[in-house]
Amino acid sequence: MTNRRFILKKRPVGEPKPDDFELLETPIPEPEEGAFVVRNHFISIDPAMRGWLDDAPSYMPPVDLDDAVRATTVGRVYKSKNPEFTEGQWVLGLNKVEEYSLVLPGGFTSPIDVDLVPSPSIFLSALGAVGLTAYFGLQDAGQPKAGETVLVSGAAGAVGSMVGQIAKIKGCRAVGIAGGAEKCRRLIEDYGFDAAVDYRGKDVDTLTREIGEAAPDGVDIIFENVGGDILDAGLMNLNEYSRVILCGLISEYNTEPKGARNLWQTIVKQTTVKGFLIRDYAPRFAEGGAEVAGWIADGKVRFDEHIDSGIENSFEVFMKLFSGQNNGKLILDVSPD
Amino acid sequence: MTNRRFILKKRPVGEPKPDDFELLETPIPEPEEGAFVVRNHFISIDPAMRGWLDDAPSYMPPVDLDDAVRATTVGRVYKSKNPEFTEGQWVLGLNKVEEYSLVLPGGFTSPIDVDLVPSPSIFLSALGAVGLTAYFGLQDAGQPKAGETVLVSGAAGAVGSMVGQIAKIKGCRAVGIAGGAEKCRRLIEDYGFDAAVDYRGKDVDTLTREIGEAAPDGVDIIFENVGGDILDAGLMNLNEYSRVILCGLISEYNTEPKGARNLWQTIVKQTTVKGFLIRDYAPRFAEGGAEVAGWIADGKVRFDEHIDSGIENSFEVFMKLFSGQNNGKLILDVSPD
Structure with missing residues (x-):
């Protein structure tokens, strides 16, 4: 049982190239007290990720070299030493392009109710940041x-x-x-x-x-x-x-x-x-999500997802952001078999 | 008695050149009913004038070819067939780089009280648009x-x-x-x-x-x-x-x-x-002008004017906007001798 991770090896100059990244197999992380581990199912592939690879002034620190690329993910709690998150619970959080993400105390992660929607991926698309x-x-x-x-x-x-x-x-x-x-x-x-x-x-x-x-x-x-x-x-x-x-x-x-x-x-x-x-709109996500969900339910808006599978395809999927080959919100499915 | 006018002959491509313009002598205009003629004393030379020379979408139509270049001026009413403006009165208005400007009914011109200030030019600088x-x-x-x-x-x-x-x-x-x-x-x-x-x-x-x-x-x-x-x-x-x-x-x-x-x-x-x-701030000019005048009177702000003389130097003075040779608000003095 290993964790496959999409690692930043070099900061891209211009168009990202395959050897700026590496798919690395590591042990599944062990949570210490207050932390937990998420088994990611869906990973949001967003234009903002390109900016996070550069060492330039931004609203977040750049992704560290030799660390997995930052991304928003939806997954289930795999192992928890945080009393607020129980194993098996679905969560949305700012994690990484990897199968298992360690969420330290204070990390941005929140529970989601997947019974409300046809697919948990919708928390990365219509009801998510997009x-x-x-x-x-x-x-x-x-x-x-x-x-x-x-x-x-x-x-x-x-x-x-x-x-x-x-x-x-x-x-x-x-x-x-x-x-x-x-x-x-x-x-x-x-x-x-x-x-x-x-x-x-x-x-x-x-x-x-x-x-x-x-x-x-x-x-x-x-x-x-x-x-x-x-x-x-x-x-x-x-x-x-x-x-x-x-x-x-x-x-x-x-x-x-x-x-x-x-x-x-x-x-x-x-x-x-x-x-x-x-x-900055996080405090109003519930308000916005409710209205968008209503529009979708009423057939007033249509929201498309473009879901590709396999952590081993991370680079190719990421590059679709720039070539525009996707039709709909780009999502990487890394669900367990 | 003639009117010397700084005429736009060709729309400048890139940096304006002397032969994009011409100094033309014409008769002093005769006002029809409702109009009046201003003898300009001070002409404001502003960066915005460069934009007015181009045929491109803007907040005002471009200066017509073979017409004098648009500018804000301070001068005295020379001849009036408009009962609201009497001969000899000082006015501020959107006119042209020329000695005599014809102000048609509805033109943007307002009386100014030059006794309040050390020089009428101040209505083009500290108390003007600048x-x-x-x-x-x-x-x-x-x-x-x-x-x-x-x-x-x-x-x-x-x-x-x-x-x-x-x-x-x-x-x-x-x-x-x-x-x-x-x-x-x-x-x-x-x-x-x-x-x-x-x-x-x-x-x-x-x-x-x-x-x-x-x-x-x-x-x-x-x-x-x-x-x-x-x-x-x-x-x-x-x-x-x-x-x-x-x-x-x-x-x-x-x-x-x-x-x-x-x-x-x-x-x-x-x-x-x-x-x-x-x-759009025209309705609040009096409010702003009063506070700026107070600051100047109290020595809290210093405002410099760079005044060059002679309508025949219009091109050279205009070009100082781009070379930055002026120290202070650029003004062309075309006062009568």
């Missing part, structure tokens, strides 16, 4: 008003597809940007966006024009997941007093960033740009 | 709290020097960025900044480190006038829940913009970036 990032990001940071236009980049992704659907619930026009005809078709048919713009093979000027056609009254809110050319083209379509929710800049993470070269538009349009992290 | 941009930009958009650190770029400039002084009045640490040892000396000795960083000849990493040394508790507010490398280095020093007031990006106006390549820091620090225009 669904709630869309929920609080659009509503709190964006303050959408009926009749406004919301532009979403990475719109076929886990966060983006939810943002578009919430925009529609709030009475807004939803315009999505995604890569390729198939994703654009899904934006309209699966997620109910009003218009879709395919960014592939287009320069900033062309994207600017196409966004303008898709948003004939201009853009009141940008929900940004991508950055670079896509953000620059969005900025050129802003209305006065618009809001930009900066949720992610995934196009900038693995390369020399292009930067926001049309940032001056935020001056002339008196735009507010808000850097958004879901972390 | 002083009030610093006043409302820092206080309203920045919400400074005592003990916080305010980082100001273009700190020796008209807006920046005022921002630093208001930051000190509010109990903040003021760190200024400027070009050259002499400007840095003035930041400390003339304007009371706590620390100065000379950006000349330094890359983003070096600037990042030097700002970090000047702001050992991190940066809570950036008041940005410059952009490019300087903004990127500031972003790397942000504290959580920091605010960036985007007032100008003068380093980006004449070249292919470098862009904000460290924008991701605003996500991980949950920063709010506000594009700032003074325009």
